[in-house]
Amino acid sequence: MQLFSSSFLFCVGMVTGAGVEGWSIKEVALWLREQGFSEYVEVLCTKHRVDGAALLCLTEHDLRSPPLQLPRLGDIKRLALALRGLQRQHTHLHTPLSDFGSNGVFLSHTSGSKRCLWNGSIDKNHPQYNGIGMAVWEEHCHGYTNGKCKKDYGYLDPEGWKTALSSVYVMLVFGITSFVMVLVHERVPDMRTYPPLPDIFLDSVPRIPWAFAMAEACALVLCYILLLILLLHKHRSILFRRFCSLTGTVFLLRCVTMFVTSLSVPGHHLQCSGKMYGDIWAKLLRALEIWSGFGMSLTGVHTCGDYMFSGHTVVLTMLNFFVTEYTPRNWHILHTLAWVLNLFGIFFILAAHEHYSIDVFIAFYITTRLFLYYHTLANTRAYQHSRRARIWFPMFSFFECNINGPIPNEYCWPFSRPAFMKTLIG
Structure with missing residues (x-):
């Protein structure tokens, strides 16, 4: 009864x-x-x-x-x-919702929607706070005939103006990086006085002359894959904004590390010596050449002194992580290909003796940590509205202030159908 x-x-x-x-x-x-x-x-x-x-x-x-x-x-x-x-009779407990932390639980109703109740400490400045000590997050689930459901995460504003601003930011950082590369080339240590430093990998593996071109080829393949993903992804504007923000930030840090300390040339095949470019206009012209050629040897750009840390490793790793993050988890072949290109690219950089092992290791570590930290904060909104985030991560707070949780991997055709096609189809 x-x-x-x-x-x-x-x-x-x-x-x-x-x-x-x-x-x-x-x-x-x-x-x-x-x-x-x-x-x-x-x-x-x-x-x-x-x-x-x-x-x-x-x-x-x-x-x-x-x-x-x-x-x-x-x-x-x-x-x-x-x-x-x-609770067992009238609710279905799910894993904690990352948007609200480890104290949130889903309550699933027969209507097909899921509601997250916040049980514990709560940020009253959270946009979903309803004023009575409970945060509610709605996630609607539209049913398919096969019993599965498609989650509706709500409307995500692409905020194209922010994406344009992030593009300006990354291009400006690339320009600064190119100018710093000119400065460090001027004071690269003389090989007769400062020979290559001892390196376990470089001392053990003979140099492969064509390896550096292969590393850049791996980066190009990953770049084309990511461009295709950006073209077809429903939230391409947000993805591209994050890519520009993260890449620009890592390269800005690289400007500091390669400027403050000049390492000796890693291989005798690199005929590098301190080269003076003359006045400021000559330096700017050389920086423009590096910037327009994306710093790649395939475009005829050859630089010296920019060793700590490896920019090629940064690009390879960043492309790999964006490809694997913003594609469905069951795309195992694509994810395996991305990781193979990333790791082989790193191997080719070392096999070409263009960087020390520490350059590659530091580049991989910084890039992966920054990517994971950024996305952890963006997915959980842990410090989104705090003063600490605005002080230490001002760009993150600015770009991610209107993003509520993880970005769903949804794809759509980016081009609208021509008018005559719409007429034919009806």
Whole structure:
């Protein structure tokens, strides 16, 4: 009889569009009486005004501790067990929603939508905070005939002006990098005085003359793959903005590291010596040549002194991580190909003796850490609205302020159909 009554209450709630969290205080009191806890209706409902939403958030700790502090251990255990049974009967627990942290749980209703209740500490400045101590996030699920569902993450504003700004940022950073490469070439250590430093890999592997061109070829293949993904991805503007932001930031850091310390040339095949370009205009002209050729030997650009850390490794790794992050998880062949190109590209850089091993290792580590830190913060919004984020990650706070959680990997044709095609199709 009790099970029938509580099931009846839940069905009524579903018909009216509200689940257990939509129960009124009177409905909670009725449920307590049905479960044999009539003596606690006064303290829970009358005194503390526990409604359906508050009932779902109650834990055994709440029952033990003030202000409730129920007097009998047996009642505490039985009521906690009844609460867990109610949650199992009327809700389906899912993994924590990354947008709200480890304390959020999904409550799945028969209507096909999922609601996340925040149980624990909450940022009241969060845009989804509803003012009553509970954050609610709606995720609608549209059914297919095969029983699967397609998640509707809501509208994501592409904010094209921010993407354009990020493009200007990365191109400006590339220009600064090119100018710094000119400066470090002027003061590259003389090979007769400063021979190549000892390096375990370079000393063990003979130089392969064509290897550096192969490393750049691997980068080009990854670049074409990412361009195709950007072309077909529904949220291409956000992806490209993130790519420009991250790549520009890593290369800006590279400007600092290669300017403050000049390493000796890693191989005797590199006929490098300090080269003076003359006045500032000559330096700018040389920087323009490097910038227009993207710093690649395939375009005829050859530089010296820009060793710590490897820019080619940065590009290979960044392209690989964007390809694997913004494609479905079951695209194993593409992900394997991206990693093979990344690792083979790194091997070819070392086999060509164009960089020290430490250059490549530091480049890979910095690029992967920055990528993972950025996306962890963007997906969880952990520091999105905090002062610390605005101080230490101003660009992240600016570019990601309107992104609510992970970007879904959805694809669409980027071009609209011509008018005559629309007419023919009807």
